[in-house]
Amino acid sequence: MSMAAGAHLEVKGLTKRFGGLVAVKEMALSVRAGEILGLIGPNGSGKSTVMKLIMGIERPDAGSVRINGVEVAGWPSHKIARMGAGIVFQHSRPLHRQTVFENIKLALLPDKLTRLFADPEIDERVRAIAARVGLSAVLDRRPATLPFADLRKIEIAKAIARDPQVLLIDEPFAGLTSKDTAAFSELICELRDDGRAVLLVDHNVKSVARLVDRVLAMYVGECIAEGTADEVMRNETVRRVYLGGSIETAARPESSFRDSIAPFLAVENVSVHYGKAQALENVSIHVHAGEFVSVVGLNGAGKTTLFNTVSGFLPYSGDIRREGASLRGLTAATIARNGIVQCPEGRELFTDMTVRENLDLGGHHLSPAECANQIGWLFDLFPILHDRQKQAAGTLSGGEQQMLTIARALMMKPKLLILDEPTLGLAPVILEQLSKALERLRQTSAISVLLGEQNVTFALPHADRVYVLEHARIVWEGEPARFAAEAGTGYL
Amino acid sequence: MRSFSTARVLLFALGVIVLASFLPLGVSGYILGLLTIAYYFGVFAMSWDLLFGFAGEVNFGPTFLIGTGAYAAGILDNLYQLPIWICLVAGALAAVIGGVVLALPALRVRGPYFGLTTLVAVLMLQNFIVVAAGLTGGEIGLVVPDVISVSDTTNYEIALWFMAISGAILFSLSRSPVGLILQASGQDAVQAGALGFNVTKHKLAAFIISAFFSGLAGALMVFYLGTASVGTLVDITVGVQIIIAAVLGGRRTILGAVLGAIFLIAMSEALRPLGDLSNFVVFAIALIVVLLFPNGLLGLLTGTKENI
Numbered sequence: 001m002s003m004a005a006g007a008h009l010e011v012k013g014l015t016k017r018f019g020g021l022v023a024v025k026e027m028a029l030s031v032r033a034g035e036i037l038g039l040i041g042p043n044g045s046g047k048s049t050v051m052k053l054i055m056g057i058e059r060p061d062a063g064s065v066r067i068n069g070v071e072v073a074g075w076p077s078h079k080i081a082r083m084g085a086g087i088v089f090q091h092s093r094p095l096h097r098q099t100v101f102e103n104i105k106l107a108l109l110p111d112k113l114t115r116l117f118a119d120p121e122i123d124e125r126v127r128a129i130a131a132r133v134g135l136s137a138v139l140d141r142r143p144a145t146l147p148f149a150d151l152r153k154i155e156i157a158k159a160i161a162r163d164p165q166v167l168l169i170d171e172p173f174a175g176l177t178s179k180d181t182a183a184f185s186e187l188i189c190e191l192r193d194d195g196r197a198v199l200l201v202d203h204n205v206k207s208v209a210r211l212v213d214r215v216l217a218m219y220v221g222e223c224i225a226e227g228t229a230d231e232v233m234r235n236e237t238v239r240r241v242y243l244g245g246s247i248e249t250a251a252r253p254e255s256s257f258r259d260s261i262a263p264f265l266a267v268e269n270v271s272v273h274y275g276k277a278q279a280l281e282n283v284s285i286h287v288h289a290g291e292f293v294s295v296v297g298l299n300g301a302g303k304t305t306l307f308n309t310v311s312g313f314l315p316y317s318g319d320i321r322r323e324g325a326s327l328r329g330l331t332a333a334t335i336a337r338n339g340i341v342q343c344p345e346g347r348e349l350f351t352d353m354t355v356r357e358n359l360d361l362g363g364h365h366l367s368p369a370e371c372a373n374q375i376g377w378l379f380d381l382f383p384i385l386h387d388r389q390k391q392a393a394g395t396l397s398g399g400e401q402q403m404l405t406i407a408r409a410l411m412m413k414p415k416l417l418i419l420d421e422p423t424l425g426l427a428p429v430i431l432e433q434l435s436k437a438l439e440r441l442r443q444t445s446a447i448s449v450l451l452g453e454q455n456v457t458f459a460l461p462h463a464d465r466v467y468v469l470e471h472a473r474i475v476w477e478g479e480p481a482r483f484a485a486e487a488g489t490g491y492l
Numbered sequence: 493m494r495s496f497s498t499a500r501v502l503l504f505a506l507g508v509i510v511l512a513s514f515l516p517l518g519v520s521g522y523i524l525g526l527l528t529i530a531y532y533f534g535v536f537a538m539s540w541d542l543l544f545g546f547a548g549e550v551n552f553g554p555t556f557l558i559g560t561g562a563y564a565a566g567i568l569d570n571l572y573q574l575p576i577w578i579c580l581v582a583g584a585l586a587a588v589i590g591g592v593v594l595a596l597p598a599l600r601v602r603g604p605y606f607g608l609t610t611l612v613a614v615l616m617l618q619n620f621i622v623v624a625a626g627l628t629g630g631e632i633g634l635v636v637p638d639v640i641s642v643s644d645t646t647n648y649e650i651a652l653w654f655m656a657i658s659g660a661i662l663f664s665l666s667r668s669p670v671g672l673i674l675q676a677s678g679q680d681a682v683q684a685g686a687l688g689f690n691v692t693k694h695k696l697a698a699f700i701i702s703a704f705f706s707g708l709a710g711a712l713m714v715f716y717l718g719t720a721s722v723g724t725l726v727d728i729t730v731g732v733q734i735i736i737a738a739v740l741g742g743r744r745t746i747l748g749a750v751l752g753a754i755f756l757i758a759m760s761e762a763l764r765p766l767g768d769l770s771n772f773v774v775f776a777i778a779l780i781v782v783l784l785f786p787n788g789l790l791g792l793l794t795g796t797k798e799n800i
Contacts, residue, residue, distance in 0.1 A: 057682055081688035093680045097744065098672070106676050109669045111689045113697050116668045162688060 008033045008084075008197035009054070009166045014063035014073075016049055021398055023049045025221040027063070031166070031197040036188065038208040038229070039201045041218035042241065042454060044424040047201050050218070051168050054199075055087045056080040067166055078111065086164030090171045092151040094143035101126055101139040103154050107161035125161070133157045133187060148277050149180040156187065166197045173207055174300050185211050203299050203454070204242065205233050217241075220426075242456065251464045251479050257288035262324035264289040264448050265310065265340070265416055270318035272305055279305040281472040282318070287416060292442055292449045294459040294480075296487075297469035303452035304345060306469065307418050310450075311335055311342045337365075341414035343405045345421045351394030355385055355404055358393050362411030371411075378407045381437050399430030403437065416448040423455045431458055438462045456483070498667040502660055505747060509656045513649060521644035528644075528716060530757040531651040535658045535709040537737040537749035539702040542662055545744035546671060547698040548678025549599070553610035554706060554734045556594065559617050559726035561587035561707020563628055566720040569636045576638055580711045587707020588700050595699040599692055611728070618726050633721030640715045647716050654712060655750065658705050663746045665701065674698055675744075736778045742788030751789045 014027040024046045031037045041047040052058040054065050056077035065073040067083045075083075094103045104126045109118065130136050133153045138146060143154065159167060172188060173181045188211060192198050202208045205215055209229040217225040217238050225235040232238055263286040272280040280302050287293045297303050309316045312332035320327045327335060336342070350358055359378065363371040379386035382403045388396060393404055402422050409417055423431055435458065441447060442462065453459035460466065460480040468476035468487050476487045496504075516524055540554045565583030568574050574582075598609040621628045628634055641647055665671055677684040677691040684691050714720045724730065733756060741752025759777065763770035785792055 055686055057686065076690075077682070077685040078688050078690045081686055087686045089683060089686075093683060095672075095675055095679060097675075102672060105669075106672050107687050109673055111673070111693075113670060113693070116665070116670060118669045158687060 008068055009199065010064075010066040010069075011050075011054065012064045012066075014050065014053055014065065015061050016046075016053055016058060017061050019394075022221050024053065024060075027218075027221075027223060029199075029216055029223075029226075031199055033165070033197050034192055034195045035214070036192050036198040036200060036212045038205070038212035038215040039199055039218065040203060040205055040208065040215060040232075042203065044220075044426075045218045046221040047218050048170060051087065051170060051199070051201050054080075054166075055085060055168060081162065081164075082111075084165035085168065086159040086162050086166070087168040088155050088159045088170060088172070090174055092143075092155045094151060094154050096142065096144055099140050099142060100130070100135055100146070100150075100154060103143065104129055104135075104157045104161060107158040129157050129161050133160075134183065149176055152176065152180075152184070156184075160191065164196065166199070167191060168199045168201070170201050171300075172200060172202070205229050205238075209233070240457070251481065252291075253479075254288070254291075254465055257291050257464075259288050259323075262321065263287060264291075264323055265450070266319075266321045266324075267306070267310065268319045268321065270306075270309060270316050270320060272302075272309055272314055272316045274305075278472050280309065280316070283469070283472075283474050285467050285474065285477075287448050287450055289415070290446050290448055292438075292451065292462055292464050293467065294451045294453060294463035294465075295467045295469050296453055296456055296459050296483075298454050301454075301469040302472045303454075303469055304420055307342055307420050307450070307452060310340065310418065336412065339413070339415035340418065341409045341412050341416070342418040343409045343420060343422065345424060349393040349401060349405060349408070352392055354390050354392055355396070356389045358404055358408050359385075359411055362408035366411070366413070374411055374413065378410055381410075381440055382407055384433070397430070399426050399433065402426060402430075402434060406437070410447075414447065416450060418450045418452075420452045421454070422451070423453065423458045431455075434458075435461065498664060501747070502663065505656070505659065505663075509652065512652055516645040516648055524644045524648040526757055526761055527754070528648050528651040529713075530754045531655040531750075532709050532713045532716075533734065533737060533753035533757060534655050534750035535705055536734045537741065537753045538659055538662050538746050539705040539709075540734055541738045541743060541746050541749045542666065543698055543702045544738070545746070546666055546674045546678055547695045548675075549695060549699075550607040551610045551702070552607045552735070553594075553612075553614040553731060555726045555728070555731040556610065556613040556617050557587045557591055557703045557706035558710035558730075559614075559621070559722075560590040560710075561703075562710035562714045562720050562725045563621065563634065564707075565711035566634045566636045566714045567627060569638055569715075570634060573637060576640060576715055580708060580715070583711030583714075584704050584708040587703045587710065590707075591699050591703025592696070595696055599695055599699075614726065614728055614731060618722055618728075621722055621726065629720070631722065633719045633723075634714075635719050636714055638715065639718045640712075650712070651716070654709070658709070659747060659750060662701070662705065666744075666746050670694070670697075736775070736782075739782055740778050740788055742790030745788070745790045748788050748790030751793075755789060 009031040011027060011029045014024055016024040027050055029037065039047050039050065049058060053060045056075050060073050063073060064071055067085055070083055072080045072083055105118065105122060108122050108125055109115065130139055133156050135150065135153050135157060138150060143151060169188065172184055176184060188198060200208050200212060212229055214227065215229050215232040216223055217232050219241045224237045224241065225232045265287040267283060267285045270280055270283045271278065283306060295303055295306065305314065308314050310320055312327065312330055312335040322340065350361065359375055360371065363374055366374060384400055385404060385407055388400060393401065396404060406419065406422065422434060439462065451459060451462060460483060463480045466478060466480050466483055467474050478486065536554055536558055540551060543549050543551050561583040564586030565579040568582050569576065569579045594610065594613050598606050601609065622630050640650060673689050674694050677689060677694050681691045710725055713725065737752035737756050738749040740755060741750065742748030756774065759774045760770055763773050766773060
């Protein structure tokens with residue numbers, strides 16, 4: 001067994017199971033000193049789990065993680081950190097009572113109980129690090145008073161304070177403006193040029209292409225391609241995962257939908273803020289009665305925010321109308337009871353209850369006869385659920401759970417079903433079953449569906465119309481057949 | 493808003509303590525007695541705040557630590573008539589050992605389960621005291637042959653300066669590098685670990701320190717009251733009062749806990765004419781303060797506003 005000269009991080013045969021789900025399977029990767037490796041994959045592909053396994057936040061079931069030749073697989077994360085690994089988390093959680101200065105200082109403290117007074121030289125180093133990441137002007141401020149980009153800088157400052165030889169960065173550019181992105185890219189390049197091994201984790205090649213030396217693409221826990229950014233973007237498997245092969249669409253023209261009064265759902269100029277970050281900016285979409293509409297967008301584009309706003313969970317500006325009547329002021333429960341039902345991304349099944357009990361709960365407002373009738377229809381739609389009736393929902397596979405989630409939502413007899421990333425973390429074979437069920441739903445019922453996806457392959461065939469959501473805004477609208485030509489390039 | 497420097501806060505607190513040490517010249521022995529209890533309560537509440545406010549662990553059983561220290565000291569004095577200072581040291585040590593025995597398994601579980609574990613520990617101690625009546629005095633209480641002093645003034649000054657020293661140590665600790673690591677461990681254990689900190693070690697240390705001061709204060713209280721009983725030192729209600737005092741005073745402030753403790757005891761005294769209703773009113777006021785002013789009394793006084 002030979003080890004690449006100067007390799008700082010070497011991962012082999014890394015495997016992690018969560019219950020029956022294999023999240024990471026036999027992963028191998030290596031990052032040399034002075035190199036940036038991009039680890040990309042769609043949501044649920046296991047890339048974040050790989051990062052957590054390397055850092056010791058999760059324990060691997062099998063495999064080896066070597067930092068500078070030392071085997072660290074299975075060590076607690078504080079020991080791995082001391083071996084020279086550092087991580088920049090996607091979500092910043094600074095200490096709010098402390099200043100930026102103290103937040104950075106924390107990362108420089110030794111892990112000792114006896115150190116009641118910090119060395120004076122630590123203060124010098126805090127200032128030097130702050131100058132490097134561009135926080136010098138705000139050292140005395142509290143995190144709550146800072147813009148989002150500065151909070152990310154605090155996270156980077158903390159990670160580099162420990163002078164890690166191996167640096168893991170989770171979605172470095174999520175939520176940043178293009179100007180901040182440029183500054184961040186420069187900083188990451190500098191860190192590489194210091195001779196560190198950098199692992200960047202992100203969703204697609206495009207966002208990291210200019211930065212990385214090599215790219216490794218993952219899908220459902222396995223490596224599907226490795227090479228330069230160009231090679232990976234040209235790779236057939238990668239293209240199929242991200243864009244689908246030849247996309248078959250069966251769209252019905254928009255003019256074929258006749259609304260009696262107004263579109264079933266009309267979102268008009270809706271904006272949503274999370275504190276300082278704008279999650280939706282003047283978004284307008286509509287769904288006709290009986291129409292299947294897909295909202296395509298990468299992680300963080302604002303899909304879930306859009307759906308949660310429609311479902312009445314978030315405050316917004318603008319207007320949302322159902323058949324012409326404003327939904328403003330209605331509670332989430334009322335909106336759901338009146339026929340707009342959401343299947344959340346997290347599925348949120350009652351895992352200890354059986355399949356049948358979950359379905360019965362969804363239909364608790366129906367009369368027993370109606371309920372039985374509806375369950376019969378659903379078993380027809382999802383035959384596998386019929387066979388699994390008495391099984392606890394938690395023991396189902398990911399795909400079966402997703403079907404149960406949809407079935408439970410359908411028990412409420414919705415007029416509009418909102419599906420938020422139903423394909424999250426599902427294997428291709430399962431996607432096909434789900435796909436068939438959706439197609440039957442489209443052909444045999446009068447229901448409208450609003451589908452949010454980053455998996456274009458899945459989103460397009462089921463759509464009559466497609467919206468593309470990017471950085472909180474709708475940037476494209478049209479028929480699925482035109483998507484690949486007009487909007488597809490951003491999805492590699 | 494900038495926070496006050498540690499040295500300046502301690503200097504100000506010292507001034508207040510020195511002023512308070514002249515109180516025996518002007519007030520009755522009865523009031524001194526109340527304040528003596530309030531000061532010990534203050535130490536209980538400060539110890540609790542170190543564990544919750546900084547390490548982020550909700551300990552529903554502060555009285556487990558207090559009771560262990562108090563009864564260990566009391567029983568030693570009762571059985572062997574050892575010098576009081578040896579009993580005090582032994583009480584503090586017993587609380588630390590009890591704390592470690594409790595914390596080692598409890599720190600493995602997360603969230604509400606830690607709190608439940610500590611709650612059950614109190615119930616176990618309470619039952620043990622009742623069952624082992626021969627040793628502990630059972631439900632009647634344990635009478636110790638020695639007291640530190642019969643003078644109200646001496647007892648008052650001991651409690652005051654004990655509280656002052658405990659407060660200075662706990663407060664300085666909370667503002668030290670160790671306190672910073674502790675806070676990081678409490679708020680985001682995953683990130684603290686990834687920064688190279690052994691989270692369990694730091695939380696265990698916080699538990700030990702909390703146990704030491706709780707146990708010592710409990711033991712001192714026994715030699716002030718001359719008795720130890722479940723109702724005054726171990727009962728869940730006592731634990732709840734300590735928690736209320738800490739939250740009322742301003743959590744994550746350490747010193748606020750003293751204000752909360754004095755406020756609670758002063759209120760129940762002032763409302764004594766209401767009879768059985770007095771406790772109800774005190775708790776109602778506490779509830780209102782906690783709901784309306786989540787930063788507590790200290791937050792009100794210093795005008796501190798926080799998001800979390």
